[in-house]
Amino acid sequence: xxTDVPNTLLGKVMSVLNAFGADDDELGFAELGxxxxxxxxTLHRLMGDLVxxxxxxxxxxxxxxxxxxxxxxxxxxxxxxxxxVAIPYLEDLYERTHETVHLGLREGHEVVYAAKIGGHRxxxxxxxxxxxxPLHATAIGKALLAHAPPQVRAExxxxxxxxxxxxxxITPGSLxxxxxxxxxxxxxxxxxxxxxxxxxxxxxxxxxxxxVVAAVSxxxxxxxxxxxxxxxxxHAAATGIALxxxxxxxxxxxx
Amino acid sequence: xxTDVPNTLLGKVMSVLNAFGADDDELGFAELGxxxxxxxxTLHRLMGDLVxxxxxxxxxxxxxxxxxxxxxxxxxxxxxxxxxVAIPYLEDLYERTHETVHLGLREGHEVVYAAKIGGHRxxxxxxxxxxxxPLHATAIGKALLAHAPPQVRAExxxxxxxxxxxxxxITPGSLxxxxxxxxxxxxxxxxxxxxxxxxxxxxxxxxxxxxVVAAVSxxxxxxxxxxxxxxxxxHAAATGIALxxxxxxxxxxxx
DNA sequence: CCATCGAGTTCCGGTGAGCGGAACTCAGAA
DNA sequence: TTCTGAGTTCCGCTCACCGGAACTCGATGG
Numbered sequence: 280x281x282t283d284v285p286n287t288l289l290g291k292v293m294s295v296l297n298a299f300g301a302d303d304d305e306l307g308f309a310e311l312g313x314x315x316x317x318x319x320x321t322l323h324r325l326m327g328d329l330v331x332x333x334x335x336x337x338x339x340x341x342x343x344x345x346x347x348x349x350x351x352x353x354x355x356x357x358x359x360x361x362x363x364v365a366i367p368y369l370e371d372l373y374e375r376t377h378e379t380v381h382l383g384l385r386e387g388h389e390v391v392y393a394a395k396i397g398g399h400r401x402x403x404x405x406x407x408x409x410x411x412x413p414l415h416a417t418a419i420g421k422a423l424l425a426h427a428p429p430q431v432r433a434e435x436x437x438x439x440x441x442x443x444x445x446x447x448x449i450t451p452g453s454l455x456x457x458x459x460x461x462x463x464x465x466x467x468x469x470x471x472x473x474x475x476x477x478x479x480x481x482x483x484x485x486x487x488x489x490x491v492v493a494a495v496s497x498x499x500x501x502x503x504x505x506x507x508x509x510x511x512x513x514h515a516a517a518t519g520i521a522l523x524x525x526x527x528x529x530x531x532x533x534x
Numbered sequence: 535x536x537t538d539v540p541n542t543l544l545g546k547v548m549s550v551l552n553a554f555g556a557d558d559d560e561l562g563f564a565e566l567g568x569x570x571x572x573x574x575x576t577l578h579r580l581m582g583d584l585v586x587x588x589x590x591x592x593x594x595x596x597x598x599x600x601x602x603x604x605x606x607x608x609x610x611x612x613x614x615x616x617x618x619v620a621i622p623y624l625e626d627l628y629e630r631t632h633e634t635v636h637l638g639l640r641e642g643h644e645v646v647y648a649a650k651i652g653g654h655r656x657x658x659x660x661x662x663x664x665x666x667x668p669l670h671a672t673a674i675g676k677a678l679l680a681h682a683p684p685q686v687r688a689e690x691x692x693x694x695x696x697x698x699x700x701x702x703x704i705t706p707g708s709l710x711x712x713x714x715x716x717x718x719x720x721x722x723x724x725x726x727x728x729x730x731x732x733x734x735x736x737x738x739x740x741x742x743x744x745x746v747v748a749a750v751s752x753x754x755x756x757x758x759x760x761x762x763x764x765x766x767x768x769h770a771a772a773t774g775i776a777l778x779x780x781x782x783x784x785x786x787x788x789x
Numbered sequence: 790c791c792a793t794c795g796a797g798t799t800c801c802g803g804t805g806a807g808c809g810g811a812a813c814t815c816a817g818a819a
Numbered sequence: 820t821t822c823t824g825a826g827t828t829c830c831g832c833t834c835a836c837c838g839g840a841a842c843t844c845g846a847t848g849g
Contacts, residue, residue: 287806288543288836289583296606304611309796318838323798325836328544336612344610346639350646351551352607353664355599356559357591363663367654370628384601391605399622408618409608542835543807564825573809578827580807 291317291325296334299344301410307341358384361493362394364523365484368516369396369495375512378499379404383481385423385491388414388435393493404498405474415454416443418469418479418506419496425461426483426491432458446471465517466510467494471501480506482517487525495520539571546572546580551589554599556665562596613639616748617649619778620739623771624651624750630767633754634659638736640678640746643669643690648748659753660729670709671698673724673736673761674751680716681738681746687713701726720772721765722749726756735761737772742780750775 298314299306306314312322326342329335333347353359365382372380379397381404383390389411397403406412414420414427414435424432440449448454461467461483469479481496495517497509539549553569554561561569567577581597584590588602608614620637627635634652636659638645644666652658661667669675669682669690679687695704703709716722716738724734736751750772752764 287583289547289587292544292547293587293589299606299609301609307796312796319797320799320838320840321836328542332544332548334548336610338611343612344606346610346613346641348603349607349610349613349648350641350664351554351599352604352610353646353648354554354556355591355601355604355607356593357598358601358604359663360559363650366651370625370651370653373625374629386601386605391608393604393608395618396621396625398625408614409605562825563827567825574826575809575811575828576807 288325291315291321292329292334295322295325295329296344296348301407305338305341305343311342358393360527361484361520361524364527365394365493365495365520366396368520368523369394372396372495372497372512372516373398376497376499376509378497378504378509379406381406381419381481381496381498383419383423383494383496385414385420385427385431386411388431388438390414390417390420390423390494403500404477406498412473413441413443415440415449416447416469416473417496418467418481418498419494420481421454421457421461421467421469422481422483422494422496423491425458425467426485426489428490443473444471444475446475448472464510465514468506468510469498470506476500476502478504478506480510480513482510482514484517484521484524486521487528492521492524543580546570546576547584547589550577550580550584551599551603556662560593560596560598566597613648615782616739616775616779619782620649620748620750620775623775623778624649627651627750627752627767627771628653631752631754631764633752633759633764634661636661636674636736636751636753638674638678638749638751640669640675640682640686641666643686643693645669645672645675645678645749658755659732661753667728668696668698670695670704671702671724671728672751673722673734673753674749675736676709676712676716676722676724677736677738677749677751678746680713680722681740681744683745698728699726699730701730703727719765720769723761723765724753725761731755731757733759733761735765735768737765737769739772739776739779741776742783747776747779 294315298311330337333345335342336345369380369382373396381392382394384393392406392408392410395408412420414424436451436455442449465482467481471477477498478501479496479498481494483491484493486492495513497513539545549570553566567574585592588600590597591600624635624637628651636647637649639648647661647663647665650663669679691706691710697704720737722736726732732753733756734751734753736749738746739748741747750768752768
């Protein structure tokens with residue numbers, strides 16, 4: 280970390296907010312100092328201001344991302360529309376499969392989970408709302424990657440691929456082949472590639488211009504869940520979402 | 535609006551972000567200038583920086599709240615935990631009723647919808663994710679208000695109550711009586727008080743200290759939906775969420 | 790008991806990031 | 820054509836922000 284922080288207040292604010300990873304519920308003052316590289320006095324004043332703005336909340340053991348941030352984030356129009364449209368389809372998928380259903384977005388070389396419907400069964404899938412996973416090691420990631428801009432695909436394929444489990448696909452050749460298959464069939468698979476015991480099917484949600492907007496997936500334990508048998512449902516959900524999105528967009532734009 | 539903006543960069547940033555209301559998908563440069571009261575040059579530079587930080591995105595007709603904001607918001611730990619815990623219960627409620635299910639938070643004198651599960655039927659309920667409604671005119675609002683800090687209750691009851699429909703409760707006396715009933719029964723109702731043709735049941739999610747954390751509601755058209763017949767389900771869901779929350783919190787704190 | 794450490798807070802003088810006014814371009818309307 | 824409103828650029832002034840240093844407070848431990 281400690282990337283190029285521009286010497287502006289906003290840059291510092293962002294570096295503080297981004298210091299909170301997907302799994303950090305709460306960070307202490309000192310830890311934030313370490314991650315951001317800001318001087319103590321600066322950081323202290325900044326955090327005070329951020330708390331006032333409710334971008335940060337004080338917790339018992341430090342600071343957390345604040346409630347106001349949640350309120351703002353939920354209004355980010357592109358993502359909100361996507362989630363609003365997708366939820367009914369995810370429900371259907373859940374009612375049909377009764378396994379964990381995800382909606383994911385690409386952010387850099389990772390998937391971010393934007394919605395999750397999974398019933399009461401705990402820990403079927405290790406994903407968390409807002410959590411991240413590498414693109415190449417998950418079905419939903421492969422669905423996103425297969426339709427990502429060529430440059431992104433090239434970047435991922437040329438960098439060394441992280442091995443998450445013994446079955447993670449780490450040779451660029453076979454990954455490239457799988458991505459081609461995804462583009463042909465519209466469905467991506469994963470067999471214990473991100474976590475042992477977990478299997479997953481995913482399908483991309485394509486915008487009117489062919490760009491990938493998001494992806495839908497269903498995941499379950501290999502003991503009872505056969506991804507192939509749900510491929511059609513997942514694909515149908517993804518295309519349904521895509522259709523509804525363009526229909527809404529047309530209504531809005533007034534085309 | 536145009537409230538007391540502190541003369542700091544953060545203050546201006548917040549006033550820009552907050553200028554986006556719940557129903558504003560996109561705002562133009564000039565409109566933002568009007569709402570924030572910032573000078574053109576300041577605003578222009580600021581927006582440029584915000585776009586760079588992906589707190590704002592450029593849209594065809596102006597600016598929208600950016601994708602990065604969504605990513606950050608979804609990680610705000612308190613709200614994220616709440617949503618993660620609540621979703622399964624909301625699903626159950628939806629499967630049982632097949633009407634629109636909400637999870638709402640109190641923000642000032644309004645409810646903010648933090649989650650919504652509503653199937654494919656469009657526009658059953660006018661609520662949007664991240665949208666707001668007055669506390670006194672909705673079932674979910676009354677559930678929140680009934681258990682809100684006394685000061686908040688006093689404020690709402692002493693201010694003139696906005697009349698949304700002919701049936702909106704606008705006399706402080708009857709509202710106060712309804713809130714007392716909510717505290718006793720754990721269930722709040724609404725009959726065409728926020729919108730004609732809409733009925734709703736809600737129940738508060740109470741924290742271990744008795745403070746209200748959120749509220750759950752089910753809404754449907756008066757033609758087919760009788761709120762009373764679902765009171766028990768809604769109440770059960772709310773208490774279920776509350777229980778799961780404290781259980782998780784205890785695990786986390788290590789008590 | 791005092792010494793030591795790390796976390797967090799307060800203070801203050803110097804300075805450059807951010808400020809707003811004014812002048813500009815560009816479309817669309819009259 | 821002119822006008823008006825949206826959006827952009829420029830530039831010199833200044834105050835909001837900066838970081839070092841000195842501080843408090845608990846916890847650890849010798």
